[in-house]
Amino acid sequence: MKDLRLKAIYNQTQVFLDELMVPANDRAYLFGDAVYEVLRVYHTKPFLLAEHMARLARSLDAMEIKGVSDIRADILSSIALNEIEEGMVYVQISRGNAPRNHSFYNQALTPNILISAKPFLTHPTLKEAECGITVITHEDFRWGRCDIKTVNLLANCLAQSKAHSLGADDAIFIRDGHVTEGSSSNVFLVKDGTIKTPPLSRHILPGIRRQFLINAFCAEGNPVIEQPIHEEELFLADEVFITSTIKEAISVTMIDNKPVGSGERTIATLARKLIVDRAQL
Numbered sequence: 396m397k398d399l400r401l402k403a404i405y406n407q408t409q410v411f412l413d414e415l416m417v418p419a420n421d422r423a424y425l426f427g428d429a430v431y432e433v434l435r436v437y438h439t440k441p442f443l444l445a446e447h448m449a450r451l452a453r454s455l456d457a458m459e460i461k462g463v464s465d466i467r468a469d470i471l472s473s474i475a476l477n478e479i480e481e482g483m484v485y486v487q488i489s490r491g492n493a494p495r496n497h498s499f500y501n502q503a504l505t506p507n508i509l510i511s512a513k514p515f516l517t518h519p520t521l522k523e524a525e526c527g528i529t530v531i532t533h534e535d536f537r538w539g540r541c542d543i544k545t546v547n548l549l550a551n552c553l554a555q556s557k558a559h560s561l562g563a564d565d566a567i568f569i570r571d572g573h574v575t576e577g578s579s580s581n582v583f584l585v586k587d588g589t590i591k592t593p594p595l596s597r598h599i600l601p602g603i604r605r606q607f608l609i610n611a612f613c614a615e616g617n618p619v620i621e622q623p624i625h626e627e628e629l630f631l632a633d634e635v636f637i638t639s640t641i642k643e644a645i646s647v648t649m650i651d652n653k654p655v656g657s658g659e660r661t662i663a664t665l666a667r668k669l670i671v672d673r674a675q676l
C-alpha cells in the first residue's frame with residue numbers, strides 16, 4: 396500500500412511532517428512572526444506559481460524578513476515527494492529563532508522555511524460549488540495590515556468559528572460599514588450584470604484568485620469594478636461569491652439568514668469555470 400505519511404521540506408531537509416519538531420523560540424510560535432502562502436496543485440503542477448511567489452516576496456519585504464532564497468525548486472520537490480496529482484502546498488517562512496524579545500532590530504536571524512504538500516483524496520469544494528455556502532457578516536476587528544499574508548489569523552479564526560457556531564459556513568468582514576473580505580477569501584458581488592469587488596487596500600489581502608478573475612472577466616468583456624462595497628449592497632445584490640486558492644469561486648446563498656437575490660449563480664459559476672479551465676491547461 397502507498398505510504399500516506401506526508402513528507403515536508405523544513406529548512407531544505409526532507410522530513411516526515413508528523414515527526415517534525417520546531418523550536419519553541421521560533422518567532423512564529425512566540426509572536427506569529429511569519430508569512431505564508433497556499434498554492435493549489437492541479438495535475439501535479441502548482442497553479443499560478445509566479446503570482447504566489449511575487450506575493451510571498453512582497454510579504455517578506457513588508458515584514459522585513461531577509462535572507463530567503465528561491466524556494467520554487469523545493470515547492471516542486473514537495474509535490475513530487477508526496478506524489479501529488481491534485482492537492483495543495485503550504486509554505487510558511489518565519490523570521491527565525493531567538494530568545495523572546497519583541498524587537499528584532501539588529502538581530503541577524505535565519506528564517507525557518509517549511510514547505511508541506513498535501514493531496515486531496517476527494518475534491519475539496521465540489522459540494523460547496525454545487526450547493527453554495529451560507530455566511531454571517533462580522534465586524535472586521537483585524538489589524539491594519541491585512542494586505543500582508545502573515546500567519547496572524549486569530550481574528551479570522553474567531554470569525555469563522557463564530558459563523559460555524561451559528562450554523563453558517565463562513566464570515567464576511569465589515570469595517571466601517573463596508574465589506575472588506577471573507578475570513579479566508581475575497582468577496583465579489585453582482586448587481587444588474589455589473590461585477591464589483593472592494594479595491595485593494597491595507598484592509599484586504601490581494602488575493603491571487605481575485606486578480607486572476609479581474610483579468611479574466613476583463614478579457615471576457617465584463618470588467619470588474621473595484622469599488623468600496625457598502626454592507627447594505629450585499630443584501631441588494633443579485634449574486635455574491637467568494638474566491639480563494641482552495642475554494643476557487645463559491646456562490647453565497649444566504650447572508651445573516653437572508654437569501655441572496657433570487658438564487659441566481661450565473662457569474663459565480665462562470666468565475667469558477669474561468670479558474671478551473673485555466674488550471675487544466
Ligand code: PDD
Binds near residue numbers: 581605
Ligand atoms: N487564504 N483573504 C484572506 C484573508 C485569505 O486568507 C485568502 C486565502 C484570500 C484569498 O487569496 P487567494 O486567492 O490568493 O487564495 C483572501 C488561504 C487560502 C488560506 O489561508 O488558507
